[in-house]
Amino acid sequence: MHIESVDLFYLSMPQVLDIADGSQDALLVRVRAGGHEGWGECEAAPLPSIASMVCPMSHGACKPVQASVLGQPLNDITDIERIHRLVRLHSFDLLQADHTLSGIDMALWDLMGKKLSEPVWRLLGYEQSQPKMPYASVLFGDTPQETLEKGKRAQTNGFRAAKFGWGPFGRDLQTDIAHVQAAREGIGPDGILLIDAGTVWGDDLDAAAARVPILKECRATWLEEPFDKEAFEAHQRLAALCGPVKIAGGEGSHNAYMGKHMIDYARVGFIQIDAGRIGGITPAKQVADHAVAQGVTYVNHTFQSHLALSASLQPYAGLSGHTICEYPVELKPLAYELSRNHLERDANGQICAPDAPGLGITLDLDAIKRYLVDVQVEVQGKVLYRTPQVD
Amino acid sequence: MHIESVDLFYLSMPQVLDIADGSQDALLVRVRAGGHEGWGECEAAPLPSIASMVCPMSHGACKPVQASVLGQPLNDITDIERIHRLVRLHSFDLLQADHTLSGIDMALWDLMGKKLSEPVWRLLGYEQSQPKMPYASVLFGDTPQETLEKGKRAQTNGFRAAKFGWGPFGRDLQTDIAHVQAAREGIGPDGILLIDAGTVWGDDLDAAAARVPILKECRATWLEEPFDKEAFEAHQRLAALCGPVKIAGGEGSHNAYMGKHMIDYARVGFIQIDAGRIGGITPAKQVADHAVAQGVTYVNHTFQSHLALSASLQPYAGLSGHTICEYPVELKPLAYELSRNHLERDANGQICAPDAPGLGITLDLDAIKRYLVDVQVEVQGKVLYRTPQVD
Numbered sequence A, B: 001m002h003i004e005s006v007d008l009f010y011l012s013m014p015q016v017l018d019i020a021d022g023s024q025d026a027l028l029v030r031v032r033a034g035g036h037e038g039w040g041e042c043e044a045a046p047l048p049s050i051a052s053m054v055c056p057m058s059h060g061a062c063k064p065v066q067a068s069v070l071g072q073p074l075n076d077i078t079d080i081e082r083i084h085r086l087v088r089l090h091s092f093d094l095l096q097a098d099h100t101l102s103g104i105d106m107a108l109w110d111l112m113g114k115k116l117s118e119p120v121w122r123l124l125g126y127e128q129s130q131p132k133m134p135y136a137s138v139l140f141g142d143t144p145q146e147t148l149e150k151g152k153r154a155q156t157n158g159f160r161a162a163k164f165g166w167g168p169f170g171r172d173l174q175t176d177i178a179h180v181q182a183a184r185e186g187i188g189p190d191g192i193l194l195i196d197a198g199t200v201w202g203d204d205l206d207a208a209a210a211r212v213p214i215l216k217e218c219r220a221t222w223l224e225e226p227f228d229k230e231a232f233e234a235h236q237r238l239a240a241l242c243g244p245v246k247i248a249g250g251e252g253s254h255n256a257y258m259g260k261h262m263i264d265y266a267r268v269g270f271i272q273i274d275a276g277r278i279g280g281i282t283p284a285k286q287v288a289d290h291a292v293a294q295g296v297t298y299v300n301h302t303f304q305s306h307l308a309l310s311a312s313l314q315p316y317a318g319l320s321g322h323t324i325c326e327y328p329v330e331l332k333p334l335a336y337e338l339s340r341n342h343l344e345r346d347a348n349g350q351i352c353a354p355d356a357p358g359l360g361i362t363l364d365l366d367a368i369k370r371y372l373v374d375v376q377v378e379v380q381g382k383v384l385y386r387t388p389q390v391d
Helices: A046-054 A078-090 A097-116 A144-156 A173-187 A205-209 A212-217 A232-242 A256-264 A281-294 A306-316 A333-337 A365-371 B046-054 B078-090 B097-116 B144-156 B173-187 B205-209 B212-217 B232-242 B256-264 B281-294 B306-316 B333-337 B365-371
Strands: A003-012 A025-033 A036-042 A133-139 A161-165 A192-196 A220-224 A246-249 A270-273 A297-300 A324-326 A375-379 A382-386 B003-012 B025-033 B036-042 B133-139 B161-165 B192-196 B220-224 B246-249 B270-273 B297-300 B324-326 B375-379 B382-386
Touching: A003 A046, A003 A097, A003 A365, A025 A046, A025 A097, A025 A333, A036 A097, A036 A306, A046 A097, A046 A375, A046 A382, A046 B046, A078 A097, A078 A281, A097 A281, A097 A306, A133 A144, A133 A192, A144 A161, A144 A173, A161 A173, A161 A220, A173 A192, A173 A212, A205 A232, A212 A220, A212 A232, A220 A270, A232 A246, A232 B256, A256 A270, A256 A281, A256 B232, A270 A281, A281 A297, A281 A306, A297 A306, A297 A324, A333 A365, B003 B046, B003 B097, B003 B365, B025 B046, B025 B097, B025 B333, B036 B097, B036 B306, B046 B097, B046 B375, B046 B382, B078 B097, B078 B281, B097 B281, B097 B306, B133 B144, B133 B192, B144 B161, B144 B173, B161 B173, B161 B220, B173 B192, B173 B212, B205 B232, B212 B220, B212 B232, B220 B270, B232 B246, B256 B270, B256 B281, B270 B281, B281 B297, B281 B306, B297 B306, B297 B324, B333 B365
Parallel strands: A133 A161, A133 A324, A161 A192, A192 A220, A220 A246, A246 A270, A270 A297, B133 B161, B133 B324, B161 B192, B192 B220, B220 B246, B246 B270, B270 B297
Antiparallel strands: A003 A025, A025 A036, A375 A382, A375 B375, B003 B025, B025 B036, B375 B382
16 A cells, blocks of 8 residues: 555644643644554644645755655555655755654554554564553642642542652752652652653753752652753763662654663663654654663653553553653643543553554544644645645 | 844745755845844755744744744844743744754844944954865766766866765775775875765664775775764764774754764764754854864855855854865855855965954845745734745
């Protein structure tokens, strides 16, 4: 079979707020081939990704993404990696292409899984989909008391792990100490405590190092994004100081090399990959393989729909030692409603990548229509993109 | 003063060919503030960059680039770095933003230089604009005889350095040996010989290592892009084998960290930076400073207009030991005609960043109008972008 169509759908909440919540809009990708259909989702600004899909060619190494996808043969899963290489070769100088490719790659895996009646994780070579333990991701409170209450609430809601981040954290040492202690107290002595610094220290090693004693004392499992994501040396030096507290990072990686560099040069102990940014499931799996080889733990990064969540779980679904997963708990209605089924927590509070063909997620076309954004892009009087029909 | 407007102009040749020639289209940026005007040029796919400028906000860390630029105070050159940080903070998750920022950053430097009646290189702290020696950049011939003739022609045209790349190179060892020998013979025993492998070996160290003896024998000054740009380990190992032949790379860097990593981890001996990709003159200068500190030689990467060429020379204009420069010799009419003046070679065959306010390049508005592409982007019935007036 050949790829007959690749359609992009831009969805948005009626109002998008200036907060760090990536579920306020979405760019869905639908691929059709040989009577089958697959869906994916880009973690990206929808309009630039649409433009990268349909733009006129700039030169031989700066072609629109669709030039390497439309009409391509798709007969087995090796074709996905081949198409991947084509996009990276022909859109070499088109920066946005990696984000656009992410949703396309997911849709190709979903389509092949449905065609072969296999879950994607099995096509990736895993025999089982291992249960993952979701952590509750919350902002630090404005006061340590609020942080304490948020920790208690996470525990009450059945979360054995909680991540606290952003808010007031990172500016005043004594305040940070109080918040980390409150977070530990809130989730209880057995809870898994994760701290997210949201790149607050730039590349200032001393600022980060000053927090290491309290992180050790409160038995934090990881310190996430202490620095700019590319500040390898600062990461590496901090990792050497942290002992049992591991550094976590990698969500910004937009190709497999970048994810591997976070392991090899930044020396993270937890590598966090967003399949919606790194170029899809294909490069994410390469990073997972490298993590296993290097003794580093893989974790998904996901702040979007359950379609994106399923896609982000696939690359490490079969890795039994890699149990923590990010699980978006406060999704905007758009991101929750766009699928009919969801990855619900079981009696143990755990989730699994679905044991169902493809990504195992059924889209809700009526919901998609409700949030669909009408876009038209014209160049020299010719319409290059117009929001396609959902059905 | 405040930034009153930032306008993007997409230019294109009537026909864009499927060849590795980046001068077939252009994205110009015009910034106006306080009665002054500055111009820059992005090395990027114009349409995705336009979209990154005007797209609706996705969330707090994924805003359109214009949100961090329009209306900003611009009173001295420290404001440029401040605006730079704002864009990277607010468009953190918008991959294309770095390419768009590149042209804006150039335009801000151009504007401030004009306002202060100083060339940009002086604002960067250099006392003089040092002469640079352009190399002729040519493709390997289909046969060694053709390569020989191309080398001779470069010499006849007054070039003391020539770069040969792409074409048949990289596939068959004996063919490569014949071509490298022909290139050396063509440019003569005193010519500076540069070889560009165009990432042909992926991350295959053995394939690259097999070419090292002939590169040494023919006294190549550099071997450019032997591997995928992020394949640090392969670069580093090859550099250790190459002795006097240095590795060159870095053109794909889209922030200062990436350029520095090419020096620190890939161990290039020549760091090639395109100011139209890395985020403009600001981060390019940071990489130049790092190169000096590490004993690595800085070289511009430019395949566009003389506006882009001037911008790409500024970050190392005052570095006297860093003499080689890329000089686009076969520009498409669009890229040549869009400026009224050009950086012509002097009697010694050398060029200098202009000793004139700003970037020292005067745009030809009539030429810009001739190549202007009409674009309209509509979201929910509202026009977010329409090709602006040139005058």
